Amino acid sequence: MLLRIKKNLLLIMEQQRELELWQAFTEGDISAFEAIMLEQFPTLYQYGSKFSKNSEIVKDCIQDLFLYLWEHKEHLSKNVSVKAYLMSSLRRRIHLNKNIVSFDAMPTGESPLFQVAFSVEDAFIENEYLQRLSNQIKDTLTHIPQRQKEVIYLRFFQNLHRDQIAEVLCITPQTVSNILQMAFKSIRKNWKTEYFGLLFFHFVLS
Amino acid sequence: MEHYKYCSLQDLVLDDFFREWVLAPTPKLNAKWHQFLSENPERWDVIQDASLIVKAIKVEEPSISDQEIKSLIQHTVNKIEQKKEARTGVLSAGIKPLKIAFFRQTWFRLAASFLLLSGLGWLVYERYQTDNLYDKFVTDNKSKLIEVINNGVNPQIVLLNDGSKVTLNAGSRISYEASFSGNNRVVYLTGEAFFDVVRNPQKPFLVYANELVTKVLGTSFSVKANKFDKQVVVEVKTGKVSVSAQKGFDEKADKFKGLILTPNQKVVYDREVAQLTKSLVAEPIIIFQEKEEQKMDFNFDDTPANEVFEVLENAYGIHIIYDADLLKNCPVTAPLSDQNLYKKLKIICKAIEAQYELIDGQIIIQSKGCK
The missing domain is CATH 1.10.1740.10 (RNA polymerase sigma factor, region 2, helix turn helix motif)
Structure with a gap:
């Protein structure tokens, strides 16, 4: 505290x-x-x-x-x-x-896309299980909607706070929280499948 | 910290406070989390895993050099200047009816040259303003000072009166007393320099650089203190060095309140939050070469891990914290002469299933022992 x-x-x-x-x-x-x-x-x-x-x-x-x-x-x-x-x-x-x-060849009137490439630096991880988890998160982040991606980027990779993100995107702080929650939910959901998949794998082997 | 006892791996990966510790650790955060880990050792694995994941996931960012940024900024500032000049020109031109094109008139040419000159003068003035902390030190010092400015592109060697040697990097400046007649040998620095100081316990050697004061008796070390950098860095090659914030530092006081650095350690002063952090240099070098020449081959053959760490500790002069009793039973066999310190540690830790961590310029080995 x-x-x-x-x-x-x-x-x-x-x-x-x-x-x-x-x-x-x-x-x-x-x-x-x-x-x-x-x-x-x-x-x-x-x-x-x-x-x-x-x-x-x-x-x-x-x-x-x-x-x-x-x-x-x-x-x-x-x-x-x-x-x-x-x-x-x-x-x-x-x-x-x-x-x-x-x-960037956008159809007229549309705003340009927010494009960000996430990557996993393998050098950090030697453990195969963690590598798979990291790649799983990376894949989820790559496929979530653009808005969620931008909020995650600003929060985790530019270290902005909720109110600052709201200001950047011209939305309310509450909306920022909602978008973040949605992104977390996607990560958790995909993670769980992967995790149980691994458990199952262990079970079959033993 | 209570809820970290029960949270899952993914909770940790998505947790702000945890991410902050992993990505931008401070001594305080370190202390907090280490206390938590010592109280809840069963959380070690999950925390280790989560921190690896946090560190591994990155965003691909385009690179741009500081040099380029500086030139883009200069370009913007020039544009502002040009607009200012043009506007003044147009304004004065509006006063009189135009017979000849206004830019051909003498008064305009005079005004333009005046503006250009004052603009240039202002730019030069700005240049000299950039070192205000340094300037303040130099003007506050009443003794006669010698100044050396390295305007070239190569490092320049400066020999001081006491025999000490300063290697001054390009674009850096130092000022010092010609004779070192006071109680201390005082040097002011802006930029980057490496110091090789002749030992004299009666007259401590002080380097003032941005917000830091470095005090030594006789050793070699480098100081990086550029005006625009967010950090001031002192790195020690040999001997002992103490570093303190310049604020509140008193030359006459006997007690020097600051951090003590030993070889291969560095201190980073974060100018934004005014905080000193001790850590290890990027490439630690072997220090006691002559003394234990024969033992320095690092080819271990069934050597107990605690002895291996002892050898490393002596070679690099870095404090390594480990449980000798636990590691007695962990034999290490590896030829480790060619690797740098971090690679060596990585290989050893892999062999004995341990982990190492760098905290406050020390190395901490976490191991569960070997059976």
Whole structure:
């Protein structure tokens, strides 16, 4: 319990620092602006590349986003979750980008797909049973609906919190929880079949 | 932690608190989970399995170098500058009716050059601003300092007055007192450097780098403290080093409150959360070569595992925690001269069905013994 509180405290301190940087930027401090770009670029690039295979377009979108923010800095909200706000803005920007739609050959009017490839690093696991379980999870993650995939990605691989995910996807926090629960359910369901399959296997052998 | 006694493998894999420990462990998280494991040793297997799964499942991310990011950012900043200039130009141009194209007029050219120059000046100023912690140290120090800046692309060797040798990486700077007349030998660093310090117990050697102070009597170690990095790292090659946060550090105090590092250990200071974490370097090297030359072949033949670990402990100077009584009955036969330390540990642990873990710069062997 105490650890949780401590953890939250660190998180709050970190958010406070991010926010101070953000406020300095909205007041016209260009070195704060550069620091924000430096901090957030890798995440934005990773996230953006899930919508387009063309890395140049993704880089362009991120740069355009930052240029836009600089030009409209006076009108930006001073109280935001920086990472979530930037990811959300990038997502919208990519969806509006005609180049991406044509490059990735999407039918007009449809938003680009969120495509993410999960993999299992075999080097970590020598035990065959665990390897099968990991592959099972990977396969489940690969086949769940796009929305669930995006939420899982943001939660587990970008370490965003529920409220931040809600902000990125423009949905309510409750919906985020529901989507996560649905994804967990799929993982559990597929896992169980695999697990019983293995048990059965053992039984037949012995 | 109560519910972790009963939860299943998949509960663990999907659990935030557990994932955080596996993917981004901190000493506090380690302590918490190790306490849990020592109270519930029967959970060891399931926790081990779950952590393997969590670590194994990855997302394929595109790679982009820091260099490229920096140049993209520079590009964006340049664009902002250009727009600013263009706008100022257009604004002033609107005041007078145009007879000749405004960009051909002398006043415009003057204004443009002025803007360009001030822009350049500002960029240079920014460059020098980047080392503010370092600058602060240097201006606060009242003695006469010598500064060495490595603007080249290769590491540069700097010999200090006391005979100590500093290998300064490209793009790094150090400042130090010419004669080391004070009670301490003080060096300020921004960037990366390797120090080979001549022993002098009367005059401790202090390196100030970002938020860390490293204090040694005589040893060799490296410091990485770049302005934009999120971490400050000190790695020890030989001897003993103590590292402390610069905040609250008092040069005159007798007691140096900090972490003690021994060879092959490193300390990472996370600048965002202001926290020091001790761990092992990526490639531990063998340290006591001359002393036990003949024993250093690592070719074990039916050697009890506890003796094997003793040999490794002496060779690498890293503390290994194991139950000698349990491991007496675990013979190891393996030629291990060519592998690095982690590979050696992996092979030994596989042979005796044990697991190893790195915690706070030490190695912990978990074994149930052999029959």
